[in-house]
Amino acid sequence: MKKVVITGGSGLLGPSVIEEFINSGYKVLNVDHKLPDNPICETIIADLTNLGEAYDVLVGADAVVHLAAIPRAYMAPTDVTFQNNTMATFNILEAAGNLGIKKAVITSSESIYGIVFSKSGLTPQYVPIDEEHPTLPEDSYGLSKIVNEKTAKMIHNRTGMQVVSLRIGNVIAAPHMYKNFPGFIDNPKERIAILWSYIDARDAAIAYRLAVEKNELGTAVLNIAADNSSMNIKSTDLMKEAFPGVTDFREPLTGYETLLSNKKAKEILDWKPIYNWRDEVKKL
Template sequence: MKKVVVTGGSGLLGSAVIQEFLDHDYEVINADIKYPKETLCKTVITDLTNLGEVYGVLSGADAVVHLAAIPVAYSHPNEVTFENNVMSTYNILEAAANLGIKKAVISSSESSYGICFSKQNLAPQYVPIDEEHPQLPEESYGLSKIVNEKTADMIHARTGMQVVSMRLGNVISPEMYKNFPDFIHNPELRKTILWSYIDTRDAASAYRLAIETDGLGSVALNIGADETSMDIESKKLIAECFPEVKDFRGELSGFAPLLNSEKAKQLLNWKPIHKWRNYVKQL
């Protein structure tokens, strides 16, 4: 049985990721600063900004999945968000590499493209956004994700450890589908995330597959659903909210996603299966 440490396992995405690994016969340890609402595995209370504690919790692990972070911009002073997110990720990757752990997955974000928290109404340069789109954040949360991806590149270059950086769309747990009727007809409410979403269960399967797939090196992957979170067709969403965007890289038929996850599908042999329409009575 392989042992995986999941950091931030007490958070929104954590329980789904832990359950995914348990369902595939992994031994799982949750490293977090708080206990989860539901106990699925052993939790070790760990300050990830303390390198010694990180070495301790990762000892004996075969892989690490790093979810823990301050998860949004502006919830804390900018320097607090940056320091927490950058140093915890650095410590995880540094300790894992030096302990001989061969595979890690870290959590990046669509926020790194800069549109999510822009105060200047930044528009995408083209749609759907793929991993080659410029990353232009105006705040320390998005910047921390870019630094973390560069840290992953550095650790891989130095040690050969495989590190996959997941640029997650808006993470939605199953109980959150009840909120969808409040926004599926209002483009303005979710335009800064390009109406993206990813079900926690689909994200969890991507994390597991990133651990189980070989030869990925250090790579960043968009992780989003196969549709937008809206009941308005994608071309109409762009025309209404981002009329200046004229570069369409794909047909964008129907409710096609504006966060392109094709690279993850190809490299991980992954496919998101949960769609909001299966859980929401359309109004």
């Protein structure tokens, strides 16, 4: 049985990722600064900004999935966010590479493109936004994600370790969170900053597992989003309302398609999101 260390497993996305790996036959160790509400595997409390502790928790692992971070801009002082997120990622990858671990997956973010937390009114240069779109963050959180992706390249160059960076969109982490959808799905002014994207935590978890199981990915960078937007308004109408100046559409938009492209993840990982907000709302 292969062992995977999952950092940040006690957070919003972590439980779904842990469950996905356990159900797929992996031995899982959760590493976090707090215990999970509903533990399903062993947890070690550690400070990953300490390199020695990163080494300690990774001994004997076959792969590492790094979720741990301050999860958004402005919830902590900007320097604290930057220092925590970059140092924890550096330490995990540095330790993993030096320990001979061959696979790592780190958590990047759609905020890397700069629109999510923009205070200057940044707009997308084209849609759907793919991984080649310029990264123009105005905040230390988005900047930390750029640094982390560069760190992944550095570690890969030195050790050959495969490091996949998943640019995760708005996570819907439990079925009950879909109860919020009817309150915003008909208002184009809601959720503009995230381009109305979302991803079910269970679908994201599958992407993490596939990123560990696939070979020869080097330092792939992949957007992870649902196939459709989180709105009950067609995507072209959303763009006309919120971003009328954006006219460069790289894919046909005929319905409710996502504006955060997941095409590359589908091609490279053979991944396909399963969960659709319309189906989940009906269940509630």
